[in-house]
Amino acid sequence: MLIDTHCHLDFPDFDAERDAIIERARAAGVGQMITISTRVKKFDTILAIAENYANVFCSVGTHPHNADEELDIETDDLVRLSAHPKVVAIGEAGLDYFYDNAPRDAQAIGLRRHIAAARQTQLPLVIHSRSADQDMADILTEETGKGAFPFLLHCFSSGPELARIGVELGGYISFSGILTFPKSEELREIARTVPHDRMIVETDAPYLAPKPFRGKRNEPAYVAHTAQVLAETIGVSAEQIAAITTDNAFRVFSKMPRL
Numbered sequence: 001m002l003i004d005t006h007c008h009l010d011f012p013d014f015d016a017e018r019d020a021i022i023e024r025a026r027a028a029g030v031g032q033m034i035t036i037s038t039r040v041k042k043f044d045t046i047l048a049i050a051e052n053y054a055n056v057f058c059s060v061g062t063h064p065h066n067a068d069e070e071l072d073i074e075t076d077d078l079v080r081l082s083a084h085p086k087v088v089a090i091g092e093a094g095l096d097y098f099y100d101n102a103p104r105d106a107q108a109i110g111l112r113r114h115i116a117a118a119r120q121t122q123l124p125l126v127i128h129s130r131s132a133d134q135d136m137a138d139i140l141t142e143e144t145g146k147g148a149f150p151f152l153l154h155c156f157s158s159g160p161e162l163a164r165i166g167v168e169l170g171g172y173i174s175f176s177g178i179l180t181f182p183k184s185e186e187l188r189e190i191a192r193t194v195p196h197d198r199m200i201v202e203t204d205a206p207y208l209a210p211k212p213f214r215g216k217r218n219e220p221a222y223v224a225h226t227a228q229v230l231a232e233t234i235g236v237s238a239e240q241i242a243a244i245t246t247d248n249a250f251r252v253f254s255k256m257p258r259l
């Protein structure tokens with residue numbers, strides 16, 4: 001069994017066929033999935049989806065793209081909303097200096113509030129980091145010094161130094177379809193350095209479909225293709241990569257029951 005640890009089932013791309021997509025995932029061996037919040041103000045939609053499907057769980061948080069729209073969301077709000085049994089993570093929050101859709105100071109304020117919520121609840125923080133390696137490493141190092149919190153670097157596409165620091169601070173590295181792209185040799189090189197007990201897989205659907213679906217709409221069933229490339233990259237079998245990444249997913253998303 002595989003777990004898709006990061007998808008966006010609430011996006012309109014999936015409205016017409018959500019049942020079919022979740023069934024296709026099950027048929028492809030993707031037993032459980034986590035649909036990730038990007039706006040606390042739309043959390044009701046996320047939660048309704050998670051409540052509708054036994055094998056779908058969710059997070060609560062504000063994507064860095066939306067950080068400036070949700071500066072009124074405090075750590076306490078995240079903690080309170082995360083008490084629901086279907087909520088197994090905080091985020092996604094982080095820093096995205098590639099798009100800079102929100103001012104960087106707003107992104108950092110949001111990230112630190114999400115970190116505080118993860119520390120308080122001990123739910124893992126789903127971190128989005130793009131073109132922000134140094135600031136992300138600095139914030140994670142500083143905040144971990146104030147008290148440990150579980151976290152993962154989702155859709156990892158940063159450099160080797162952030163991967164190393166993330167692992168050193170106790171974090172997990174999540175690989176998406178990017179790992180399967182021909183030009184991603186540096187990322188595959190990083191994957192070879194990540195300890196086996198710290199790697200997980202995700203789709204980030206509807207974005208970033210892995211080979212051979214690149215450019216098409218992504219969906220949770222396709223996480224199997226990323227897992228296959230990860231297996232080849234680190235030299236283990238398909239069965240082994242499923243066991244490794246699924247055990248890791250349940251360890252980091254410790255509130256999610258094994259169904």
Ligand SMILES: [Zn+2]
Pocket residue numbers: 092127128154155
């Ligand atoms: Zn993201």
Ligand SMILES: [Zn+2]
Pocket residue numbers: 006007008036092204
């Ligand atoms: Zn995402």
